[in-house]
Amino acid sequence: MFLVTGATGSLGRRIVKQLRAENQPVRAMVRLSSQYQELETLGAEICLGNLKENRDIVRACQGVEYIISAHGSGGDTEAIEYRANIELIDQAKEKGIKHFVYTSVIGADRGYQDSPVFKAKREVEKYLVSSGVRYTILRPSGFASSLIPLAQRFKETGIYLVIGDTQNRSSIISTDDLAKIAIASVTKEGAFNQIIPVGGPEILKREDIAQIFAKLYKKDPIILNPPLFLLDGARNFLGLVNPDLARGLGTLRTLLANEFFCPPEEVARVEQIYDFKLETLENFLKRYVPAV
Numbered sequence: 001m002f003l004v005t006g007a008t009g010s011l012g013r014r015i016v017k018q019l020r021a022e023n024q025p026v027r028a029m030v031r032l033s034s035q036y037q038e039l040e041t042l043g044a045e046i047c048l049g050n051l052k053e054n055r056d057i058v059r060a061c062q063g064v065e066y067i068i069s070a071h072g073s074g075g076d077t078e079a080i081e082y083r084a085n086i087e088l089i090d091q092a093k094e095k096g097i098k099h100f101v102y103t104s105v106i107g108a109d110r111g112y113q114d115s116p117v118f119k120a121k122r123e124v125e126k127y128l129v130s131s132g133v134r135y136t137i138l139r140p141s142g143f144a145s146s147l148i149p150l151a152q153r154f155k156e157t158g159i160y161l162v163i164g165d166t167q168n169r170s171s172i173i174s175t176d177d178l179a180k181i182a183i184a185s186v187t188k189e190g191a192f193n194q195i196i197p198v199g200g201p202e203i204l205k206r207e208d209i210a211q212i213f214a215k216l217y218k219k220d221p222i223i224l225n226p227p228l229f230l231l232d233g234a235r236n237f238l239g240l241v242n243p244d245l246a247r248g249l250g251t252l253r254t255l256l257a258n259e260f261f262c263p264p265e266e267v268a269r270v271e272q273i274y275d276f277k278l279e280t281l282e283n284f285l286k287r288y289v290p291a292v
């Protein structure tokens with residue numbers, strides 16, 4: 001039995017679907033307020049609970065063999081990104097769980113002090129590595145699924161918004177590929193006790209993404225490109241009225257101001273461990289936002 005946290009999120013939902021397609025037993029931890037009917041229909045066991053509550057985590061971990069932590073911070077980094085993962089790891093240790101897959105982020109080890117999420121992920125990584133539980137830490141770059149709404153808007157309007165440097169590079173990972181990798185991590189020996197950066201097969205500048213949209217949807221792109229200092233200004237102002245929200249925006253700023261890509265040797269390592277070819281952004285988008 002797999003436990004998947006964040007089972008209604010863009011990654012978690014795909015993990016649950018793929019597990020059920022393989023007829024694997026899976027427990028999906030979801031909140032009562034989440035949209036989880038689809039997962040239930042697929043045959044996932046629904047475990048209602050909030051990651052802020054330790055007793056819900058303890059209940060969710062009963063009788064599972066594998067844990068895939070795929071939840072997001074939900075606006076409360078300390079409670080959800082940090083403490084909930086620490087509790088999940090403690091439960092994994094106490095209950096002798098066979099393998100723990102943790103979804104971190106590319107660059108978690110770069111010491112971005114402005115981002116609570118990057119800091120929390122690095123601390124969770126360290127805790128997991130020293131826990132004695134068999135693990136795989138995945139450090140994905142940006143998810144292709146995050147671009148679906150942008151592609152949809154582009155298809156309708158031709159508009160593409162880039163905040164900050166249009167030359168910044170990323171290697172967008174197909175969220176479907178990442179789900180497959182997360183699941184395979186519990187059986188592929190090459191993934192045992194490894195930290196694995198996971199990026200797609202192409203290194204793309206942000207302006208290249210507009211060109212991929214243009215090619216797919218046959219529209220000349222109108223690129224809107226506000227400078228990063230506008231975000232800084234808004235953040236400084238917010239800091240006066242809502243310091244917590246201003247701090248939270250540090251993660252967004254970190255993502256916008258830096259590059260997050262995997263060099264070819266890291267892509268080759270992933271393809272070798274998991275034994276399949278990673279798909280391009282264009283391929284992924286054709287499935288989710290078809291041209292016609």
Ligand SMILES: NC(=O)c1ccc[n+]([C@@H]2O[C@H](COP(=O)([O-])OP(=O)(O)OC[C@H]3O[C@@H](n4cnc5c(N)ncnc54)[C@H](OP(=O)(O)O)[C@@H]3O)[C@@H](O)[C@H]2O)c1
Binds near residue numbers: 011140142143146
């Ligand atoms: N998106 C990216 O580009 C990207 C890139 C690198 C790494 N990552 C990491 O990958 C992971 C998955 O990202 P994602 O984009 O798939 O996340 P997402 O779509 O934002 O989903 C977040 C999930 O966490 C759940 N959640 C939040 N607070 C919760 C709580 N208190 N109790 C129970 N569940 C809670 C949400 O449930 P509800 O449905 O109830 O809200 C949802 O299922 C995250 O750790 C993220 O940091 C993401």
